[in-house]
Amino acid sequence: MKLDANIPSGPLAQKWEKHKFDLKLVNPANKRKFKVIVVGSGLAGSSAAATLAELGYNVKCFCYQDSPRRAHSIAAQGGINAAKNYQNDGDSVHRLFYDTIKGGDFRAREANVHRLAEVSGSIIDQCVAQGVPFAREYGGLLDNRSFGGAQVSRTFYARGQTGQQLLLGAYSALSRQIGLGKVEMYPRTEMLDVVMVKGHAKGIITRNMQTGKIERHAGDAVIMATGGYGNVFYLSTNAVGCNVTATFRAHKRGAAFANPCYTQIHPTCIPVSGDHQSKLTLMSESLRNDGRVWVPKNKADCGKAAHQISESDRDYYLERKYPSFGNLAPRDIASRAAKEVCDEGRGVGPGGLGVYLDFADAIQRLGEDMIRERYGNLFDMYERITGESAYKQPMRIFPAVHYTMGGLWVDYNLMSSMPGLFVLGEANFSDHGANRLGASALMQGLADGYFVIPYTIAHYFASEEKNCPSTDHPAFDEAEANVRGIVETLLKANGKRTVRSFHREVGKLVWENCGMARSKKSLSEALKRIPELRAEFWENVNVPGSGDDMNQALEYAGRVADYMEFAELLCTDALKREESCGGHFRVEHQFTDKDPEVKNGYTNEGEAKRNDDKFAYVAAWEYTGPNKKWKLHKEPLKYEEVKMSTRSYK
Amino acid sequence: MISRHDFEADASGMNILSYLFKSSLGRKYIMAASGLALFAFVIGHLLGNLQIFLAPEVINRYAQFLKDNIELVWGARIGLLGCIALHIWTAISLSADNKAARPVAYADATPPAASMASRTMLMSGLIVFFFILYHLLHFTVQVEWVNGVEKTFHSLKTADGHHDVYSMVVIGFRQPLVALCYVIAVGLLCLHLSHGVGASFQSLGLKNKAWGPVIDTASKVVSFLIFVGYASIPLAVLTGIVGDSVAR
Amino acid sequence: MNLTLKVWRQKGAADPGHFETFQPKGIVEDMSFLEMLDVVNEELIEAGKEPIAFDHDCREGICGTCSLVINGKPHGGQKATTACQLHMRKFGKWDTITIEPWRAKAFPVVKDLVVDRSAFDRIIQKGGFVSVGTGGAPDANCLPISKEVSDEAMDAAQCIGCGACVAACKNASAMLFVSAKVSHMNLLPQGKPEADRRVKNMVRQMDEEGFGACTVTGSCEAVCPKEISLNFITKMNRDYGCAILKG
Known part of the structure; x- marks a missing residue:
C-alpha cells in the first residue's frame, strides 16, 4: 500500500485555489452518465448527495435510520464555526486555521485544515440561503458566540439545536433532489460490504432492515459518510445505532484506517447513573460560556450539598490552571482535568464520578430569564434525566466519549487508499488531528459535502476509464456471499449470551484501558483480552429470529462483531503511539516538574507531552487478515506554515 | 425506497373549485365559512326571538314584517339551506376521511387534551340537525302532530287577523317535554358552537398569536350567552314569566 | 419496581x-x-x-x-x-x-x-425546501431578518418529525407537522418566492398519504415534544387560502 496525500504545491493559502484549477472537470452533459453511491445521510452525506445531484450526477443515498433527517448530526447542540469576522474581534481564515491546527495538537494535515477554514464562510452563506434559522441580533444580522479553544466569537448557532437545523437544511436540499428524481433514497438500509472491481470501489452490498433483503448496488464511485466509532466504548454520546460497520468493512477490503486512537472525550456530559445506562447525554459545551466548573478543595466536603460548601472551599480548577482560557479550555484538557480531580477523590455525586458546572454566578449577573433563554432546553433536558434543577443547584457533569477524530485515511481529495472510495465527515481522519475543537464537526461535515467532494470526485471520474460494472460481476457474488456468511453465522451461533452483554463488556474494557488515560500496561491487557472476548462472541452469542424480516438483534450483532475487531485496532494504535497528544493521553508521557516548560511556567505538570521527532505522522493501518496483526504505514506530517509547539492554554 | 413523484405536474391541473372541494383544507374552509354563516343566523334568530319578552304585539309585528317580505326571507332560507347542505356534506366527507385515517384504534381511545366539545362535533351536529327538522315542522310548517297540543297553530290569530306567533310560542312551550327538547337541543348547539366558532376562525386562518386566544374565549362566552338566550324562552314560558295573557 | x-x-x-x-x-x-x-x-x-x-x-x-x-x-x-x-x-x-x-x-x-413514517419524507420532497443549489449564495448578512421572524421560524423548525401529532390526533391528521414545515420556510424571506407553490404541493401530498383533517382538538400540540404551536396550523390555513385564491 502506497499512501500519497496528493497535497498541492505552492503556498498554503493558495493551495486550494490552485488545486481547484488543476482538477479535471466532467462536462455537464456527461455528468448524468455517472452513478454515485452515498452511504450515510448526516451532514456530510446529505450535503454531498444533494450537491452531486444538483450537478447532474445520478445518486443513490443510503441510511440505516428510517429517514435521512434522523442521522446523528442532528444531535449537535452548540454551533458551527466560520471565519466570517462579523464581530470584528480579530478573526480571519488564518486564525481559524491556526486555532484548529493547535486545537488538534499539531497532528492534523495543514493543507486540509486550511481549506476547511477557507470554505467555512461559504457554508454559513449556503445554510442561510436554505433557510436555516440561525440566531440573530435585534438588528437582523447574525449572532455569534464563543466556544472552547478560541478567543474570538465565531460560532453561529440556532438555539441549542444547531446540528438539527443544519441537518434539516441539508436534508431539505436532499429531499428536493429526491423529489426531482435525481437521488434515489434508501432508508432503513445498512451497508455491509464494499465491492471492489479492478482495484476500485464500484459498489456496495446492503441489507434492507425492513425486509431482510440483501441487495447489490453498483456505481462509478462510492462515498462513505458514516460517522464515527464512539460506540466501541458502549457508552458514548453517539446515537445507539451509530456504528463502525461501514468504515470497518471498507477497511477490511483495503482502505487504510488512520489514527483510530484519537478519540474525543467531551467534558460536559451527564454522569452515569447505573449499569442499565444505554447511552450518555451531552450538555453543550456552550454551557461553559456561563457556567463555572468546580469541585470541593477537600475530599471531606464531597458528600455535602453544593450550597453547603463555602466559596473558599471550592476549587475552580480550570480557572486556576488555565487563567486565560478558564472554563473554555479545549475539550481534551477540560476532560482530563475532570478525571484528575475525580482520581484525587474530589469528585461529586454517585461513585465520585462528577464535577460541578455552576450557574449561580451567571444567574446573579444576567438573571434567571437570560440563562433560561440561552440554555433553557439544556436545563430542561438535565432535569428530565437527573430529576434535579440546574437553576437551583449546580449541574453534575462528567466526561464521555463524544467524537472520534480518527477514521479512514483519505488524501487531499478525500479519497481513501482504495481508489474510488471517498470518505467524508467524521468517518475520515483528516481535519481535526488529535483533538477536535467545539463547533468544528458541523463545519467539516458540510465543507466536505458541499464544497470539496463536488470538485474532487469530478477529477476522479475524468481521470479514470469509465467503468460502472453490472451487479452480475463476480466481485458482487463474492461480496454478497461474504455478507450472507456473516449473517448466517450470527444467526446459527445459538449461544447463551446476548449481543448487548458482549457490547457492554468490550466497551467497558476499552473505556477502562484505552479511555481518558492509557498506559502500556493497560493497553497490553486490553489487547490480550479482546481476542478472547471476540472468540467467545462468535461461539456464544445468541441472536434470535431470522434474517428474512426486521431483526434488530441481528443488526446489532453485526455491529458488535465489528467492534470486537475494531477495538483491537484502536488499542494497537494507542499502544504504538508512545506520546500524548490531544485525545490520546499516555500516562507515561506527560510533563513533570523536571521539564523546562513546566519550570518556566509555560505549561503545567501533568499536561500531554508530544514527541514530534518520532510521532509527527499519521498512522494509517492496513488490514492483513482475520486474527493477524495490522500493518502500519506512516504519512509524515510536514508543516510548512505553522511551527509545531507545545500547546498552552494558560 | 422513496420513489420519484411527478413534482412539476402537481402544481397545475387543479383549479380553485377542485382545491376547495377536494383538498382537506378546502373542505375545512367550506365547513368553517358555512358554519360562521349559520352562526350569524343563530344570533340574528335569537335577537328576533327574544322579543317574546316584550309585549305580544312586538314579536307579532316582527313576524308579520318577515311575512310581508317573503322574497327576502326565501332568499335567506335558500342561503341557509345551502349552508346547511355544505356544512353537512363537508362534515360527512371529512369524517369519513378521518375515520379511514385510523383503521386500528388504540386500547384507550380518548385522545389527549381534546375537549369534549371538540370530540363530539359530529354527534352534536347531527342531533342539532334533526332538531332543526323538528323545529321547522313545529313552528314553521306547524304540523299538528308534532306540537303535542290538540290544536293546530295555523288557527291562532291576532285581533287584526294576522298569525299570532306569540301565542303559538307560549302554547308550544307549555308542553314540558317539548320545552325540554328545546333546552337540550340548544344546549348541544351551543356545545357545538363553543368549539366550532373558534375552530372556524382557525380553519380559515383568521387567528394569530395576539387575538387567537381572544377569539377562542369569545366563542365560548358567546355560545354560553346564546344558550342562556334560547333556553330562557321555553323556561320563561314554563315558569309563567312569559305568556300570562294567553289562555290556558 | x-x-x-x-x-x-x-x-x-x-x-x-x-x-x-x-x-x-x-x-x-x-x-x-x-x-x-x-x-x-x-x-x-x-x-x-x-x-x-x-x-x-x-x-x-x-x-x-x-x-x-x-x-x-x-x-x-x-x-x-x-x-x-x-x-x-x-x-x-x-x-x-x-x-x-x-x-x-x-x-x-x-x-x-x-411504523413506517416515510409519508413525512414524501411531503417534504414536495416543497419543504428552498430551491437553492450549492454555491452562489450571497453573503449571509446580506439579508437582515428581524429577530422576531427568525425566532418564530425557529419555533417551527424545531419539529423533530416524530409523528406524535399524528399519533395523538383522533383523526390521525398531520397538520401540525406539515404546518411547522411550511411555516418555517414561508416565514423567512428566503422561502417567500416559493411560498404559494410550497403550501399547495405539501398539502396535496399530505392528503394523498391518507392523513385525516384537522378538527382543532389540540391533542397534537399537547403531546408535541417540541411544543410546536397550533398557531402554525392557522398560518398554514391562511397561506393555503391565499395561495389558491391567487390561482
Whole structure:
C-alpha cells in the first residue's frame, strides 16, 4: 500500500485555489452518465448527495435510520464555526486555521485544515440561503458566540439545536433532489460490504432492515459518510445505532484506517447513573460560556450539598490552571482535568464520578430569564434525566466519549487508499488531528459535502476509464456471499449470551484501558483480552429470529462483531503511539516538574507531552487478515506554515 | 425506497373549485365559512326571538314584517339551506376521511387534551340537525302532530287577523317535554358552537398569536350567552314569566 | 419496581397484531423508558424468544425516531418529552403500562412497535425546501431578518418529525407537522418566492398519504415534544387560502 496525500504545491493559502484549477472537470452533459453511491445521510452525506445531484450526477443515498433527517448530526447542540469576522474581534481564515491546527495538537494535515477554514464562510452563506434559522441580533444580522479553544466569537448557532437545523437544511436540499428524481433514497438500509472491481470501489452490498433483503448496488464511485466509532466504548454520546460497520468493512477490503486512537472525550456530559445506562447525554459545551466548573478543595466536603460548601472551599480548577482560557479550555484538557480531580477523590455525586458546572454566578449577573433563554432546553433536558434543577443547584457533569477524530485515511481529495472510495465527515481522519475543537464537526461535515467532494470526485471520474460494472460481476457474488456468511453465522451461533452483554463488556474494557488515560500496561491487557472476548462472541452469542424480516438483534450483532475487531485496532494504535497528544493521553508521557516548560511556567505538570521527532505522522493501518496483526504505514506530517509547539492554554 | 413523484405536474391541473372541494383544507374552509354563516343566523334568530319578552304585539309585528317580505326571507332560507347542505356534506366527507385515517384504534381511545366539545362535533351536529327538522315542522310548517297540543297553530290569530306567533310560542312551550327538547337541543348547539366558532376562525386562518386566544374565549362566552338566550324562552314560558295573557 | 407491561406485538403489516403481557424484573426508577424495554428484551432473548422491535436512535430527544404510545399518550404524556427521555421515576411501582405503536393508515406498522413514517419524507420532497443549489449564495448578512421572524421560524423548525401529532390526533391528521414545515420556510424571506407553490404541493401530498383533517382538538400540540404551536396550523390555513385564491 502506497499512501500519497496528493497535497498541492505552492503556498498554503493558495493551495486550494490552485488545486481547484488543476482538477479535471466532467462536462455537464456527461455528468448524468455517472452513478454515485452515498452511504450515510448526516451532514456530510446529505450535503454531498444533494450537491452531486444538483450537478447532474445520478445518486443513490443510503441510511440505516428510517429517514435521512434522523442521522446523528442532528444531535449537535452548540454551533458551527466560520471565519466570517462579523464581530470584528480579530478573526480571519488564518486564525481559524491556526486555532484548529493547535486545537488538534499539531497532528492534523495543514493543507486540509486550511481549506476547511477557507470554505467555512461559504457554508454559513449556503445554510442561510436554505433557510436555516440561525440566531440573530435585534438588528437582523447574525449572532455569534464563543466556544472552547478560541478567543474570538465565531460560532453561529440556532438555539441549542444547531446540528438539527443544519441537518434539516441539508436534508431539505436532499429531499428536493429526491423529489426531482435525481437521488434515489434508501432508508432503513445498512451497508455491509464494499465491492471492489479492478482495484476500485464500484459498489456496495446492503441489507434492507425492513425486509431482510440483501441487495447489490453498483456505481462509478462510492462515498462513505458514516460517522464515527464512539460506540466501541458502549457508552458514548453517539446515537445507539451509530456504528463502525461501514468504515470497518471498507477497511477490511483495503482502505487504510488512520489514527483510530484519537478519540474525543467531551467534558460536559451527564454522569452515569447505573449499569442499565444505554447511552450518555451531552450538555453543550456552550454551557461553559456561563457556567463555572468546580469541585470541593477537600475530599471531606464531597458528600455535602453544593450550597453547603463555602466559596473558599471550592476549587475552580480550570480557572486556576488555565487563567486565560478558564472554563473554555479545549475539550481534551477540560476532560482530563475532570478525571484528575475525580482520581484525587474530589469528585461529586454517585461513585465520585462528577464535577460541578455552576450557574449561580451567571444567574446573579444576567438573571434567571437570560440563562433560561440561552440554555433553557439544556436545563430542561438535565432535569428530565437527573430529576434535579440546574437553576437551583449546580449541574453534575462528567466526561464521555463524544467524537472520534480518527477514521479512514483519505488524501487531499478525500479519497481513501482504495481508489474510488471517498470518505467524508467524521468517518475520515483528516481535519481535526488529535483533538477536535467545539463547533468544528458541523463545519467539516458540510465543507466536505458541499464544497470539496463536488470538485474532487469530478477529477476522479475524468481521470479514470469509465467503468460502472453490472451487479452480475463476480466481485458482487463474492461480496454478497461474504455478507450472507456473516449473517448466517450470527444467526446459527445459538449461544447463551446476548449481543448487548458482549457490547457492554468490550466497551467497558476499552473505556477502562484505552479511555481518558492509557498506559502500556493497560493497553497490553486490553489487547490480550479482546481476542478472547471476540472468540467467545462468535461461539456464544445468541441472536434470535431470522434474517428474512426486521431483526434488530441481528443488526446489532453485526455491529458488535465489528467492534470486537475494531477495538483491537484502536488499542494497537494507542499502544504504538508512545506520546500524548490531544485525545490520546499516555500516562507515561506527560510533563513533570523536571521539564523546562513546566519550570518556566509555560505549561503545567501533568499536561500531554508530544514527541514530534518520532510521532509527527499519521498512522494509517492496513488490514492483513482475520486474527493477524495490522500493518502500519506512516504519512509524515510536514508543516510548512505553522511551527509545531507545545500547546498552552494558560 | 422513496420513489420519484411527478413534482412539476402537481402544481397545475387543479383549479380553485377542485382545491376547495377536494383538498382537506378546502373542505375545512367550506365547513368553517358555512358554519360562521349559520352562526350569524343563530344570533340574528335569537335577537328576533327574544322579543317574546316584550309585549305580544312586538314579536307579532316582527313576524308579520318577515311575512310581508317573503322574497327576502326565501332568499335567506335558500342561503341557509345551502349552508346547511355544505356544512353537512363537508362534515360527512371529512369524517369519513378521518375515520379511514385510523383503521386500528388504540386500547384507550380518548385522545389527549381534546375537549369534549371538540370530540363530539359530529354527534352534536347531527342531533342539532334533526332538531332543526323538528323545529321547522313545529313552528314553521306547524304540523299538528308534532306540537303535542290538540290544536293546530295555523288557527291562532291576532285581533287584526294576522298569525299570532306569540301565542303559538307560549302554547308550544307549555308542553314540558317539548320545552325540554328545546333546552337540550340548544344546549348541544351551543356545545357545538363553543368549539366550532373558534375552530372556524382557525380553519380559515383568521387567528394569530395576539387575538387567537381572544377569539377562542369569545366563542365560548358567546355560545354560553346564546344558550342562556334560547333556553330562557321555553323556561320563561314554563315558569309563567312569559305568556300570562294567553289562555290556558 | 413491579410493573406489568401490555405490549403490542405484530409480525408485519398484514398481521392483525395482539397484546402480550410481561412482568419484567430488575426495573429501577433511574432507567429511561427505553432502557426498561432493553431489560425486557434481554430477558426475552435469554429465554430464546424474539425481542420487541421498537424504533429508537439518539436517545436524547432530538432525532425523532422513538415512537411509542404509552398508556394512550404518544411519548407517554410528559410535557415536552420524547419517550426516550421519559424516566421510570414518573411511574408508580405497581403500574400497568400499555405500549402501542403510532396508529395511522399513513404510518403502517412494520413490526411490533415500529411504523413506517416515510409519508413525512414524501411531503417534504414536495416543497419543504428552498430551491437553492450549492454555491452562489450571497453573503449571509446580506439579508437582515428581524429577530422576531427568525425566532418564530425557529419555533417551527424545531419539529423533530416524530409523528406524535399524528399519533395523538383522533383523526390521525398531520397538520401540525406539515404546518411547522411550511411555516418555517414561508416565514423567512428566503422561502417567500416559493411560498404559494410550497403550501399547495405539501398539502396535496399530505392528503394523498391518507392523513385525516384537522378538527382543532389540540391533542397534537399537547403531546408535541417540541411544543410546536397550533398557531402554525392557522398560518398554514391562511397561506393555503391565499395561495389558491391567487390561482
